[in-house]
Amino acid sequence: MSKVKSSETVKVVVRCRPLNRKDAAGVTGTPGGRGGIIEMDVDRGQVVLRNPRALPGEPQKTFTFDSVYDASSRQRDLYDETVRPLIHSVLDGFNGTIFAYGQTGTGKTYTMQGEWLEPERRGVIPNAFEHVFTQIARSTADRQYLVRASYLEIYREEIRDLLDPNPPHTLELRESPESGVYVRDLTSCVCKSVKEIQELMNVGNQVRSVGATDMNEHSSRSHTLFLITVECSQTGPDGRQHIRVGRLNLVDLAGSERQAKTGVHGERLKEAAKINLSLSALGNVISALADGRGGHVPYRDSKLTRLLQDSLGGNAKTVMVATLGPAPQHYEETLTTLRYANRTKNIQNQPRVNEDPKDALLREFQKEIARLRAQLSHREGRGKHRKEEGWDGEGDEEGEEEVEKERKLQEERLEEEKEAIREDGSLLAVEKQRLLGENEIMMGDLRKERDTTEQLTAKYKVHTHIYREESLGVFLSLPPPLLSCPAHLPFF
Ligand SMILES: Nc1ncnc2c1ncn2[C@@H]1O[C@H](COP(=O)(O)OP(=O)(O)OP(=O)(O)O)[C@@H](O)[C@H]1O
Ligand SMILES: [Mg+2]
Numbered sequence: 459m460s461k462v463k464s465s466e467t468v469k470v471v472v473r474c475r476p477l478n479r480k481d482a483a484g485v486t487g488t489p490g491g492r493g494g495i496i497e498m499d500v501d502r503g504q505v506v507l508r509n510p511r512a513l514p515g516e517p518q519k520t521f522t523f524d525s526v527y528d529a530s531s532r533q534r535d536l537y538d539e540t541v542r543p544l545i546h547s548v549l550d551g552f553n554g555t556i557f558a559y560g561q562t563g564t565g566k567t568y569t570m571q572g573e574w575l576e577p578e579r580r581g582v583i584p585n586a587f588e589h590v591f592t593q594i595a596r597s598t599a600d601r602q603y604l605v606r607a608s609y610l611e612i613y614r615e616e617i618r619d620l621l622d623p624n625p626p627h628t629l630e631l632r633e634s635p636e637s638g639v640y641v642r643d644l645t646s647c648v649c650k651s652v653k654e655i656q657e658l659m660n661v662g663n664q665v666r667s668v669g670a671t672d673m674n675e676h677s678s679r680s681h682t683l684f685l686i687t688v689e690c691s692q693t694g695p696d697g698r699q700h701i702r703v704g705r706l707n708l709v710d711l712a713g714s715e716r717q718a719k720t721g722v723h724g725e726r727l728k729e730a731a732k733i734n735l736s737l738s739a740l741g742n743v744i745s746a747l748a749d750g751r752g753g754h755v756p757y758r759d760s761k762l763t764r765l766l767q768d769s770l771g772g773n774a775k776t777v778m779v780a781t782l783g784p785a786p787q788h789y790e791e792t793l794t795t796l797r798y799a800n801r802t803k804n805i806q807n808q809p810r811v812n813e814d815p816k817d818a819l820l821r822e823f824q825k826e827i828a829r830l831r832a833q834l835s836h837r838e839g840r841g842k843h844r845k846e847e848g849w850d851g852e853g854d855e856e857g858e859e860e861v862e863k864e865r866k867l868q869e870e871r872l873e874e875e876k877e878a879i880r881e882d883g884s885l886l887a888v889e890k891q892r893l894l895g896e897n898e899i900m901m902g903d904l905r906k907e908r909d910t911t912e913q914l915t916a917k918y919k920v921h922t923h924i925y926r927e928e929s930l931g932v933f934l935s936l937p938p939p940l941l942s943c944p945a946h947l948p949f950f
Pocket of ligand 1: 566
């Protein structure tokens, strides 16, 4: 099923957000505290953390990462340097994960989503949408792509489908040798453009759990995972079609929080308890993997760690964006985030190209098209007129018109015959009745034939809804029965 096996570490980058009004109280009176307690050396990928209550002579703590992004960094910088290569790998058939990790209010959602309406402030997810579809549009004509998306959240340790308006209470996790850990019955929608995939994200964002706390007005109260599956079919050197499947997990975690700081009560407090529990399970998984001794890894301790099983220590290329706030009053939390980020750098993954998996939907889809095409050719007797290769449905409309014309002619002939029988004075009444009856049966057969062909043609068109963006990328859209997708979504 797969090849190109190699090992690589999880890539870890750190981002610090600017000081905000809430931080200001803590910064006032901090000696030299222009940027709070964090200094970054972008060229060296270093973060220097200063303890605001340090004893005289206590050294500052320095950490080095693959890249660091300071408070003046732009969304685009992070995307181009850190995310872009990951998206290319996904299009080549690797699994890829990017997850944002850090204390509440430090910029995880800002980094992953950003401000959709301001191009400069768009985050990883909208930029990834653009990128995926632009790359597909630029790819060579011999490649066919099928892009699907799902969106879920883990809220109080339950998995919810954000694209299903009437979801069952909670979805279950399953595991298979082909796709690793997956969510059973999760909605998966085919997307043919940036607009369509954005609409999906909007649908999900409207129902994801967000609430206000003292530390963040729009605090994520759940972990979210937006999954994009890209299947690509291409003719190999052996002349056969080969399918590669890349899965991209875009993960926006909820942040760790202390009740004393967030001031949460009631439901918010219960949410916080579950958030902290699953984040500590994630911390344990990171620690177990990072020590490199190959001991037990407690993936099963939370839904989050099970879902991230392939991303941490498995078949995926993974990027962690650890987010920090610069305020001195959060020194301990910032140090904890940096320590976990530092440990994560040691995690070894084994990413490989997922080639020709049995469950590729593209193959199922191609088989269905071939079957419908054969049926249509047979029905309309136009098999020999149609080119076997490159039949893209365009010349087909001409063919359909011809067949329709022929059918009309036959109908007219039958109508004329009917008239002639009626007006023929030499026929006995009984004979006339018999001939008119035969004429009616022939007319009925003709109509039935037309209806069946129309149905087949319509089905075929749904299957081969092929369009080309710009010039080359070819998309195939899958018919509804093969995928679960809520009917209210706009593109079926
Ligand atoms: N790099 C940044 N530049 C400008 N503003 C930022 C940046 N990072 C975060 N912010 C702002 O800080 C606030 C909190 O950010 P955000 O909601 O992304 O935090 P979070 O880590 O997702 O928190 P939570 O864990 O509570 O969901 C938001 O108003 C956001 O716009
Ligand atoms: Mg958030």
